[in-house]
Amino acid sequence: MDLKSKAVFSSCLLALSLLLGGCASTDKANTHIMVAPVAPDYKLEVTLARLNDILSNMELSDEQRARFHYDRGVRYDSVGLKILAKIDFHQALKLQPNLVDAYNFLGIYYTQEGEYESAYEAFDSVLELSSDYEYAYLNRGIALYYGERDKLAINDMQAFYDFNPADGYRALWLYIVEQKADPSHAKLQLLEQSRGLNKEEWSSRLVDYYLGQLDEKELIALAKKNLTRPNEYAERLCEAYFYMAKVAQNQANHERAANLFKLALATNIYDFVEHRYARLELNKYAQAYQAQQNAASNQ
Numbered sequence: 516m517d518l519k520s521k522a523v524f525s526s527c528l529l530a531l532s533l534l535l536g537g538c539a540s541t542d543k544a545n546t547h548i549m550v551a552p553v554a555p556d557y558k559l560e561v562t563l564a565r566l567n568d569i570l571s572n573m574e575l576s577d578e579q580r581a582r583f584h585y586d587r588g589v590r591y592d593s594v595g596l597k598i599l600a601k602i603d604f605h606q607a608l609k610l611q612p613n614l615v616d617a618y619n620f621l622g623i624y625y626t627q628e629g630e631y632e633s634a635y636e637a638f639d640s641v642l643e644l645s646s647d648y649e650y651a652y653l654n655r656g657i658a659l660y661y662g663e664r665d666k667l668a669i670n671d672m673q674a675f676y677d678f679n680p681a682d683g684y685r686a687l688w689l690y691i692v693e694q695k696a697d698p699s700h701a702k703l704q705l706l707e708q709s710r711g712l713n714k715e716e717w718s719s720r721l722v723d724y725y726l727g728q729l730d731e732k733e734l735i736a737l738a739k740k741n742l743t744r745p746n747e748y749a750e751r752l753c754e755a756y757f758y759m760a761k762v763a764q765n766q767a768n769h770e771r772a773a774n775l776f777k778l779a780l781a782t783n784i785y786d787f788v789e790h791r792y793a794r795l796e797l798n799k800y801a802q803a804y805q806a807q808q809n810a811a812s813n814q
Contacts, residue, residue: 683717686709689705721754772796
């Protein structure tokens, strides 16, 4: 094994250990970054029990039954029960084949599973049925990004951004996909877009971090401010950890990126984009390790 292969192998081995290990501080310099995991909501359990009862015992039209399957699937998704959610979304589409929301969820699941062609088909179905379904552009753009179809990903993210340029999250995702192709242009564009953002919004603070106007300690401190509802702090941490991890990843600091992705997962905000794709990112590290291990064993 040459020196380059040894370095890659060591990096991947370390990444796998991070994936399999417990959630810890990101490194010695950031031992005070804490995760606030969200606890199960008993009200959600009651809602699921009622939906189960309705689907089991009530006379429903196909359209009504499709809607209840979809609603139950959304609630399963929110607590991380993705297999049960996926079953419900498929059942909803059997009963109501034009239910665009169900196609959107299935596309997200296919992306998380690395089944990109199926994801593209699901999101294409959404947009064929409803061309102004904004989040299908985001979700298809993410699928294209992870599927290494960067030009198409940029097109979708640009379309998603254009629906609401005042949304910092849209500017951030456009930057993430564009920086793979042209980091300098992406940074300049993000700087220009940031001028139209409301600086009081949390998403704008994430953009400030990407522009180097905030450091990690300042960003985490801001996550605690101006909270208005339960779980908002955990939601902000989920987002902050994910976007910090993407920065570390771009800097080839994969140990740190893996730790930050794990911290995003530890918040238990299952239905956030950042939580969904933190798992995918960690899976990619594990796959890289396995591929390198296989290559090493064949030498």
